[in-house]
Amino acid sequence: MPRPPTGSLAGSAWTGDLPPEEHALRVRELIVEMCGSAEGGHLGGSMSLVEILVTLYRSVLRVEPAAPDDPERDVLLSKGHGAIGLYAVLAERGFFPAEDLATYGRPESLFSAHPNPAVPGVEMPTGSLGHGLPLGVGFALAARLDASPRRTFVVLGDGKLQEGSNWEAAMAAGSLGLGRLVAVVDRNSLQITGPTENAVALEPPADRWRGFGWHAHEVDGHEIALLRATFDGIPADTDRPAVLIARTVKGRSLPYIEGQTRSHYARLGERPKKRALAILRARSRKAAQAWPPWHPTPRAPRAPRSGPLPRRPRSRPAVRSNATCWRSSSPRTSGWCAWTATPACSTAWTSAPPPSATSTSASPSRT
Ligand SMILES: [Mg+2]
Structure with missing residues (x-):
């Protein structure tokens, strides 16, 4: 019989006062900022899982930023190609200051393109395809052996499901009856080379998981209220693991890359970064005005322009x-x-x- 939750973790909730949708927009801004670094980042797959992670960290996971190593905490293993999305959500959740993300991609930084467990709140260095769910099975089995109330959540990219190790793990979890294991599939239907269905077909995903003994749910992965209700509907004490197949859009919120394979990884120059931020801020202009600036250093005011605008040289090739x-x-x-x-x-x-x-x-x- 699992022990009851510890006092430090029971009912822990996001302490921010923004509505969840505006939290999601704030997270997207941070993702765009990181993709504007020299390192670049997995833009499309991070944008597609924002609402999933926001819902989990706002309403579902029993975690405490002040005690990231609490042995009774819930564990989340995130898909490797969603690392910058995870960093952004962890920052908003209070695990570290969001300003720290400005170091992303630098050699001395903790923040790299794949999850770094040295970052507070990051559990494992996922990213090699097919590792997350097998690790999650191990975490869930360990929790059972410890009679711990902690649950294990594994966020999977759908391209990751092309790896057979996931299905071995799914079969083992169903066979072991790991009811405190929850998988979430970021089902954006694209992987690095194109549509998932052009590689090995994954549809219909719910039937496949049910065949391995899992409870399977499908939901719009961008609707936070639906995600919350679905997570709340998953019983904590059961003999079946559960999977939530979240239908999402790669590159969500940036219309010119939504649903496109090329959004997989991007190094945004200054202009596309500003454009992306302008689009995001236009969606919540009122909230954006209250958000803190990314670069805390004040900039010197520009001198007013005098004279006519310079002309583009005719010899310059069109781009x-x-x-x-x-x-x-x-x-x-x-x-x-x-x-x-x-x-x-x-x-x-x-x-x-x-x-x-x-x-x-x-x-x-x-x-
Ligand atoms: Mg995908």
């Missing part, structure tokens, strides 16, 4: 200035395209040598 092909004016990223290189883009850049990567002077057309 597609749309969402599929941006080039940052930042010296950090000059010389390559932040988004997928299209043929038009490649032609343009190969016909015009990029400026020196060490140059810090912007061309007149970009001032």
